[in-house]
Amino acid sequence: SSVLAVNATTKEPEAVERTSPLPRINPTLAVRANTLYIYGGLLEIGDREVTLDDVWTLDLHKRDKWTCVYGGTMHRQVWRGVPDDDTSSYVSIGGGDDDDFDDDDEEEESGNELEEIESEEARAARKAAKKKEKKKSKRSGARDEIASLKSQLDLDHTERTPQMEEAVADFYARTSEYWNQQAIAAIKDDVSNDEALSQKELKREAFTLARERFDELQPL
Numbered sequence: 001s002s003v004l005a006v007n008a009t010t011k012e013p014e015a016v017e018r019t020s021p022l023p024r025i026n027p028t029l030a031v032r033a034n035t036l037y038i039y040g041g042l043l044e045i046g047d048r049e050v051t052l053d054d055v056w057t058l059d060l061h062k063r064d065k066w067t068c069v070y071g072g073t074m075h076r077q078v079w080r081g082v083p084d085d086d087t088s089s090y091v092s093i094g095g096g097d098d099d100d101f102d103d104d105d106e107e108e109e110s111g112n113e114l115e116e117i118e119s120e121e122a123r124a125a126r127k128a129a130k131k132k133e134k135k136k137s138k139r140s141g142a143r144d145e146i147a148s149l150k151s152q153l154d155l156d157h158t159e160r161t162p163q164m165e166e167a168v169a170d171f172y173a174r175t176s177e178y179w180n181q182q183a184i185a186a187i188k189d190d191v192s193n194d195e196a197l198s199q200k201e202l203k204r205e206a207f208t209l210a211r212e213r214f215d216e217l218q219p220l
Contacts, residue, residue: 005075015075020066021056022074023128031149032217033164034060034156043074046123050074060150153217162214172210179206 005014027041036058043050054072058065155161159178162171172179183205 013075015071018068021054022052024052027052031060031146031155033161035164036060036146044124044127046120046127048120060146060155160213162217168211168214171214172207175210176203176206179210182206182209 005016006012007014021038022043024041024043028037028039030037030039038056038058040052040054043052052072052074053070054074055069057067057069150156159175162168163174166174180202183202186209187205
């Protein structure tokens with residue numbers, strides 16, 4: 001399965017190690033500095049939708065590999081094989097004492113779950129084949145959207161882009177020379193030829209410009 005594997009010894013579900021995120025719909029996307037973050041979304045398996053809660057990142061400069069920050073709990077959801085909204089169907093069959101089932105019932109239940117998962121995999125494979133071209137187009141669209149966002153916000157300009165976890169004071173200290181030049185250019189038309197711009201006034205204007213840029217990128 002692309003979502004889980006069953007341990008041959010313990011018969012328990014285990015997450016499959018992956019090098020890239022599972023295909024999904026409606027994930028949460030965010031870009032900060034030069035890093036794309038993707039969280040959650042919905043994975044269609046047959047006629048079911050599994051809620052994903054994994055987190056991945058991608059360096060938008062290199063774009064050579066995905067990094068899994070949190071693997072999520074999707075394998076447990078698929079293992080449980082919820083058929084409807086009945087909360088009793090969420091009970092894991094992996095072990096523990098239950099007065100309502102004896103050992104034979106649990107073994108039969110486990111076999112039924114595995115057969116159901118295999119059936120779901122077959123349907124998912126057929127569905128995935130039909131959607132291959134559509135997903136390819138979506139991935140291309142996502143890359144274009146990321147490139148457009150980087151260009152729109154000028155994220156490749158290191159002096160205009162705060163680094164990860166960088167405070168506004170640190171951001172200004174690192175890029176003060178750039179913002180000083182921007183401040184001079186911004187206010188030169190407001191200062192007459194016989195007036196001199198004090199160093200204090202220059203720093204105040206430069207810091208204001210740096211903070212505006214910092215605040216602009218905070219939602220990312």
